[in-house]
Amino acid sequence: MTEKEKLTLFEKFSRGKEISKLHTEGTGLGLYLAAKLINAHHGKIWAESEGEGRGSTFFFELGTES
Numbered sequence: 001m002t003e004k005e006k007l008t009l010f011e012k013f014s015r016g017k018e019i020s021k022l023h024t025e026g027t028g029l030g031l032y033l034a035a036k037l038i039n040a041h042h043g044k045i046w047a048e049s050e051g052e053g054r055g056s057t058f059f060f061e062l063g064t065e066s
Contacts, residue, residue, distance in 0.1 A: 001049040001056050009047055010035040038062065 001009070001016065008014045013028040031045075038045045042063025049056040 001047070002052050006047060006049070010045065034060070 012032045015028040035045050043061050045060040047056050047058045
């Protein structure tokens, strides 16, 4: 994924620019909702990619209450 795509990845209705060519279903809400749930648990979510067309890896951590 591109650096520009990373900036909007967890926004509501966000979809990658090439995904509509492969999968026409989807609203772009999945990662947005995941981020909301993880943030509600004091966690964080992020993605790493070596560049466009190279695949992506998604990570999340859940926080602990003190």
